[in-house]
Amino acid sequence: MADLDKIQRTPQSLIDPALLALCLSIEAKRARTVIDHILEHGIITNEELSDLYGYDHPPRAIRDVRENGIPLITHNVISPKTGRRMGAYTFDDVSKIKRGRIGGRKAFPKRFKQDLIEMYGARDAVTGEGLDERYLQIDHRIPYEVIGDDNSGAKLDPAEFMLLDASSNRAKSWSCEHCDNLITKHDPQICRRCFWAFPEDYDHIAETQSRRADIVWTGEEVQDYEKLKAEAQALSMEVPALIKQKLRE
Incomplete structure (x- = not known):
């Protein structure tokens, strides 16, 4: 210190x-x-x-x-x-x-968000939840601070970007800001194997051996969640811990 x-x-x-x-x-x-x-x-x-x-x-x-x-x-x-x-x-x-970051982030063409929606659907890449497209934000899969816009003269590749809602974007930002790769190493290959860049295929979360599943209950499914919540409270457990226990049974 x-x-x-x-x-x-x-x-x-x-x-x-x-x-x-x-x-x-x-x-x-x-x-x-x-x-x-x-x-x-x-x-x-x-x-x-x-x-x-x-x-x-x-x-x-x-x-x-x-x-x-x-x-x-x-x-x-x-x-x-x-x-x-x-x-x-x-x-x-x-x-x-x-050098590849001088001038900061470049604005995305208006059409680019539609290209991503056509490729991935109007859903949050982290939670998989379908959302109204106005709630989705474009984000670099690999943090801009690591990879920059060194290839900004080329056509944007949708495979290098993802759609996130504000909550997922904040969570990703916080995790990346505390990751040693962003702070010191700046190795894009480490990012490529991270949950926050490719939640569909990863082997670490911010260089920690972890796995993550985001579950959203909507509509009639909410009553299923409330049952889980009540059961968890009766057992003095958190809902995620109860789900893990049920999977082990």
Whole structure:
């Protein structure tokens, strides 16, 4: 655990001119907020992102910066305010600039969502639940921060994207943000074997040997769920634990 006061700051006066030029070229508001703070103070913490700028999910703002190709170092520190662990961030070396990510995510053509629906159906890739298409969002199977848009000049390949509802997208984002592959390795092949990229065929979840099944009860099926819930409560169990027990019987 690093001492916050002893971390090497990276203010504007100390960073490489090429990195500074890239920083000053970023226009996205959330990424720019992080960049400007580090340029002025040399460091930013999750606590500052929350308290000063009102971001409920600080790691998302940090991810925005990285998705624009700007390298950051993550430091694990103790908050002087709360005594809890938190992230602190400084600029990394100019050699770590991710060229394929400069400029951030590219907008998808309007037709592309329909291409995905025609390929996969109007359903969430994680839960398999059929949804009104307006609730579905396009997401890279392999996180943008790992693979970028290095092939952005080519026609988009629907096989490299998936449709998720907002809840699944948030869950995937949280898991990826805490995965060592996204933080340090940036190996697309590790992602290709992950549940969050290919839930239909995977052998790990964020590099952990796990398996997952998302079950949604709808319509008349809800009464089946309520029976399971009542049985689980009577046994002082959670519903997933009861389902596992029944499968073993």
